[in-house]
Amino acid sequence: MYDMSNERAFGQGDTLGGRISLARAAKGISVEDAANLNDVDPDVWTIWENDRDAPATHLLETVALTLDVSLLWLLDGRGFGPTWRREA
Template sequence: MYIDRLQPTDAEDDTMGGRMSLARDAVKLSIEAAARSLGITPDIWASWENDRAAPAAGNLETIADTLEVSLAWLLRGHGAGPTWPVANDNAQQPS
């Protein structure tokens, strides 16, 4: 597979926890590493991703920065979200 561009992700129909999980996967962070960035336990981060709890408003900007997404995307699924590598259909395959 050849990668030469990035594909944006639109997640307006997802929950904030779902968007957090999606963005964390896109930047290849473990739950433990993401939690460390906020000084919380991995269990707390996991509860946010699983929509069992919500982060305090004061943490939202740090979460967005950690996940490399805009605050608007984190909250509502609109704006600069994560990007995923995609295969270039026009790339030449090795012989």
């Protein structure tokens, strides 16, 4: 697997939903787990990842903390992004 942890611009050309999806995948958690950690329905999380809606402003920081990314990266792709786990 390609290690994207050194890509400084990784995520900048993506959407908010795309970055949520990328960060969740990098963390290795399911939609259900991410949704449960943020006290939202998994269908709502999927809607966010598919850019059909976005998290409410007051939830954005919690989502960023759950995904181990900075709020700035989550919003526009700059800042501390996801760390991809290396496969052994």
